[in-house]
Structure formats: C-alpha cells, structure tokens
Amino acid sequence: MNAPVLDKTLQQRLSIVDCDIHPDQKSADSLSPYLPQRWREHAKMFGLHNRQGLIGQLGFPRMMANGRRADSYPPGGGPSGSDLGFMQKQHLNPNGVEVGMLVALGRNGMEEQNQDFAAALSHAVNDWQIEEWVKPEPRLRAGVVVPQEDAATAVAEIERCAPNPGFRQIIVSPRTAEPLGRRKYWPIFEAAEKSGLPIGLHPAGASGGFPSTGSGWPTYYLQEHYSFETGMQAVLASLVFEGVFEKFPKLKICFIESGFTWVPAVCWRMDKHWERMRKEVPHLKRPPSEYVREHFWFATQPIEEPEHPHHLMDMINWIGWDRIVFSTDYPHWDFDDPRYTFKINLNEKQRAMIFRENAKALYQLQ
C-alpha cells in the first residue's frame, strides 16, 4: 500500500507561503461597487467578450464540480472560493498559510477583448481584492491584474496599485495575442521592473485565442489541461529569445500553475540550439539558460509525480532550490496539499526554502 510520505515536521507546525490562491466573485454584481455606472450597465447588457464560443462556460468542460475541489463549495452558498470565512476555515488555517498570494480570475479584464471594459474590470478587481480580501485578512496579498493587450493602461494600473503594500505582484495572462516577449509588452515589463514587483504569469482559464497547440485545438480536456504546460514553455522561450532580460535586467517572472519539471529540458534545448543559431539573435549576450537561472521562479502546482518519486530531486537540483515556490491552487480540483505534495524527503532547509523563504524573498514579504 502506498501511503503518501507524511512530512512530519510540517505536520507539527505547518507554516507556508501559498503562491496561488484563487478568490472568486460571489456573483455577477460583486464588482459593481468598484465599477463606474457606465461599466455596470455594460457588464449587465453585454457581459464579458472573450475569445471562445460559449458565454459563461468552458468549451472543455472540467471533470468534476466544474473544475473545483468538490468539497470547496461554501456551505453558506456561492461559488467555490468566494467566501473568505470558509477559505480561512478550510484552507488558510489548517494548512498553515502564513501568506497567501491571490490570483484573481474570472470577471477581471484578463483576455477581455473590449479594451476599455478590460481596463475598467482590472481596476475594479484590484480594488475588490484589497477591500474584500486583503483588508479583512492580513495573511493575503493581492496581485495587480492588468489588461495585457493594452500596455498603456496596464502601466497606469501598475503605477496606481504598486505603492500599496497589499499588492505583491503583477498578474499577466500568458495567453497573449503575440508571444509575451515581443516588444508590444515591453512597457509592462518596464513598469514592473520599476515597481520592483515580480510578474506572475497565470492563464485566465478560457480556451481562447490561438489554438492550444501548434497543431490546432485538442479534442479532450485531458489534452487541453496538458497544454497549459507547453504554452508556458513557449512563453519562457519567447521572453528569453526576445532579449527581455537584456533590456530589463531586474525583472522577475514567476510561472504559476504550470508545474516545473519541464524547465531543465527547455533550458538545455534553448542552449543547444542557440549555440548553433546565435547569429539570428545577436542581442542575446549569454546562454539562454543563464537568463532563466536569474529571472524565473516556478510555483510547484500541479506538481509532477514521477513514477519513482526521488526523480523529482534531480529536477529541483537542476533548476535550483532557490527557484521553486510552493503553491496549492486552492480551490481548484488539482489542489496540492502541503502535507502530501512532496513524496520525497526534504531536509529542514529545503523545506523552508520551498515552502516559505523563496517566496518571501521573491515577493519581498516581511
């Protein structure tokens, strides 16, 4: 019988920084207090306009309970993740969340095609995060959601929110209209670098825009969910090859919800082929993997599960123990519980780094 390796020290005094928690809006009216009249009306009459065939539901339906932990729906009603009290009871308290990094999805301006509406929604969801989550619960920190296709607005929103210590990162969807490393997004990187906040990359969740794979759309959710990883790999390659880090040497990027064991392979591939093709990208002064080593962090969830658990050690050794930050993805279905996520024995120092210290350094948490 395979019982998970119980992290005994963690069991005694669980204390973690959770780098991916999803607060949800109770209803379509949740953002109304934070939206001007004109946009309240627009939201009601037209709703979200994003790049998919259905309104309000997914083209790749999720497998269970709409993609959430079936036990995460608040007994008082409302969508999973929408009730702070229940989140505290079910997750923050028992799982020793010392700091929880919010990634607010849903009605938020990410991947919204109407650029003005996207601007309004981002503004509103950022205010909503602070008022209804961060203020009442000091363990939580918000991420500045920005409309990624409208760089000027994104910059303005970053400049508005960054001075508030309740925000500790900038949330950008990696499912952009062009690969994220391209110049149209550079004003966002400039503003991020200036603010000192890392950029957290997390998809909005809708299967829209370019097809999920380089050969078009998959058939099954099994494939679609898998492709979140390949999409992120391509984003990493774009950021590196476009020379973003030559231009913005202090920029920090955190990949959220894409696992991490794919990182060494893509670094090796980039290095190997760059050696051959470097004349095409003369703006890169160093091997691609060096940029990754210096500028990227990777949240653990959904953690890959090697057939032989100790193989995970190899991957972390190759990436760097200081680059991995723990995340649960509460309340989604593929939630990683801090007690059982690592089926390998971590020593005291490794545990502290992954579960707390790396995130504290990355996000400058006190």
Add this chain to the structure above:
Amino acid sequence: MTRHVIAAVGEIKPGEKKLVTLKGREIGVFNVNGEFFALANRCPHAGGPMCEGVITSLVAPGQVGEYKLTRKDEFLRCPWHGWEFEIRTGQSWCDPKDLKIRQFKVAVEPGQDLVKGPYVAETFQVAVEQNYVVIDL
C-alpha cells in the same frame, strides 16, 4: 480491537454512506447494494477527504468512442483529483497495482447480541429486531 457501532442498518441505504470519527480516525461507511464496507477518509494519493467524494459507477474501458457505465454505485471518486476507488476493496481503478485505501473490517451484527455504547443502546432499545452496523477498530 474495539467494536464500534456506526448506525442502524436501515440508516445507510444502498448507494449511501455515513462519515464517522472513531478513535480520532475519520471513516466512511458505505452501503453497496446491501453490503457494508468502510474506508479511511484519507486518499492515499494526496490526503484528500476521500469519503466525501461522489459515489459513482465505473466508466468501463472499451473501444474508442464507447461510453458505458457498469457496477452502479460501487466506486468512489476522490473530491480533489478525481481518482476512482472501488469501495469494496479500496482498490484504485486506474492503477490497480499501486494504490489502495486503508480498509476496515465491517460486519453486520444481529441486534440481540449487542450490549454497549449509548448510540447503540438507543437504537437497540428503539428497535430490538433491527440489524445494525458495527466496526472493529
């Protein structure tokens, strides 16, 4: 080993379950087509509250494009990652070799033999002829 009484037999109908805590252990007791089985409420995959998951049928493997449900209400789907477990044996379907939930021995005892426990006493006193479900722990 202590014998614990869980419920009267009629309380847990076929396709239903009851969650209890015995000696600090959370356990789910299931009625599968009239037979009783009990499982630990901890998914061996990643610690989820297994027994709070949906009781379901087996989606049978077959030809591509064939979708068939069999063995109605004999399976449990963990509410976290959706792993499927056969209630009777705790056997995980996907990887029969690999994972199994901890099982507890369950027997159905005739009412007249039982003498202790407040819950049992009440039930027992209310309906002497009834069978009730007990657990050895």
Add this chain to the structure above:
Amino acid sequence: MPGRDESLLMKARPGAIDCDIHPAVPNTKVLLPYLPEYWRDQLVNRFIDRSPFVLQSYPPNSPIACRPDWRPAQGLPGTDFDALRKQALDAFGTKLAICNVLHGSIALFNEDMAAVLCSAVNDWIAKELLDRDPRLRASILLPIQSPDHCVKEIERLAPDKRFVSVLTLVMGETLLGNRRYWPIYKAAEKHGLPVCVHAGSTFRTAPTYSGWPSYVLEDYVSNGTGFENVLVSFVAEGVFQQFPKLKIVCAESGITWLPTLLWRLNKEWRGVRAEVPWVDRPPADIIRDHVRFTLQPLDVPKNDPDKLLRTLEHIGSDEVFLFSTDYPHWHFDGDDVLPDGLTEVSLQKLLSDNALATYPRLGEGGNIGQSREHAGRA
C-alpha cells in the same frame, strides 16, 4: 577529438542503423518525369517548377539546415548524392540509413497537387536513392492534407520493402491523433510501417498558444512542445487501442522533454480517465511500448553523461532511442555523434537493436539495384 574515448567514435562501431537522414530533391524539374501529363503542364506553365519547395522550418543557408563541411559546392543541402554516401554513410560505417525527404509539397493547400508531388518525390527516392545504394531505406512521404491520398500512396508503395516507414511533420493543421487521420494508421499498421513524426511544421496555425514566435531558433525549440502535444493526442484519442501494432518514431525531437510528459500525463489520466475510458493503462506504459525517438539532436548538455543517464532513468527505458545522425543538419562536429556514459548494452540497443525492433521491414529490403516499377497513374 582530444581526450575522447576511442570506443565512442563511430569508426569503432561499424554497422549502425541511422534512422534519420535528409537527402533532398535537388530541384523541382527533376520531378517532372514522374508526374502525369496534366501536372507536368501545370508546373511548367505556372513556373511552379522553378520553386524549390523548401520548408519554412529549415532555411537552407541556416546552421541547423546544414553543417558547413557537409554543404555541397552548389545546390541545396543533401542534394549531392556522392557526398552523402561518403559523409553520411561511409564516415559512420553505417549499415542502413533511413531517408526522410522533407519535401515542401506537404505544405501546399491543394490536396491533389500535393498528392501527385509526394508520389513523384517517393518515386524519385526509389530511383535516385534506393536503387543507387543498397544501404539506403526510406520513409514514404505522406500528402497529409488528405488522409485518403495518404492511404492510396501507402498501398501503392507497400510492395517495395525498401520503404520502411511513413513520414509526416509533427505540427500541422490538426493534431495527429485525431480520428480523421485513422485511415492512415490503419494502412500503416497493416503493412508494418511505423509513422515517422518529424520535427517541423507546415504552419497552418501558430506554433504556440500565444501566437507566432519571432525567430527560427524559437520555432525550432518549440518542436519539443509539438512532440509533447502530439503524443498526448495519440494517447488521448486512443490511437494505440485502435491500432495496437502501430509504432511512432519521433524524429529530430530530442528526448529530455519526455520524462515530464510521462509523469504529467500519468497524473492527468488518473483523475481524468472517465473522459477517455478506452485508455486502459498508464499513458507512460503506452508510450514506452509504442513510441521511439531518434538520437540527434541530443538535447542534453554536452559532455555531461550524468544528465543523459538520469534522463534515461526518468524515462524508464533504454529501448526508446534510435541512432541517427540527422545528416546534414548540424548537431555535432566530426563524427562525435555518440554521447558519453552509455553502457555497452545500451549502445548496442541504440545503434541497431532498437531500430530492428521498431521497423519490421528493415530486416527485409530489396535487392541491390532493384528498380521498382512505376504504377499506372491518371
């Protein structure tokens, strides 16, 4: 190479089977004799025969397209047959080499034009390559635009046992596991022809879910993700349940992305199995049984045998890789094609055994100088 273990040089190991080399059609005019009259007419009048049909994935003057010392004095890489025999075959002591001719007809939109051109290329391969050196074998180039045309082409060429596999690119219009391609797999399985899925794209759609990369280098790196998604597609769609004897060869794919694929897909399947109930065993097992990977480009850091060995450990098999030089693409210098660190047993499997187990028709093959008769065509 100074300090290089002598036993790892290919001259110490004659008799390998090279599963991926790239001779090329020198120009389109040489294909005209193989075309039916209408198409000859079309190509000439429309000046199509003046275009070289080179794939976007391999700009001919770029380093990945050709190693400098393998570049012919004139013409496209891989078009000098005598040089190929010396450089690709003699230099490595190769016993057999599989020609994967990546002709750009597969990127056309007109299905019928693509099909006749692929047939012409395949006939050219038989006459100009296979007939001229008994060490050569080839993949049947598939006009992937039309599964029906692919099936016809497979049936037409199957009697020539020197065609040992069928060939398509890893990225294209639709994921290869999709049911519309199943008639191809049925025919391939029937004739013992593995499907060689090769790096590259016809760029029918953006290579990434966030659009079009700026650089050839970026596209080339993205092949890894192309292979990941294609294998997920084969597994999820139940291709291996439907065609249990089918084998896939991932060519020019690298292997370091494979462990993550096996792990992530296994985990995914355990929770999501009810969506695809025909997948009745762990995807990692399915892939180890049905899929193989050619050696070059080997995407582990050079001179780091530890990383290679750990990768193979993660994969859980040394029977998945097939020796290849990927001639004339530039992935190594000299004859430094073999990685350090492999045991003798693994090397033997890599160099020959795994290929023999993967390509049933390798053991057969034609007589020296045998010329395949042209089948009648419209």
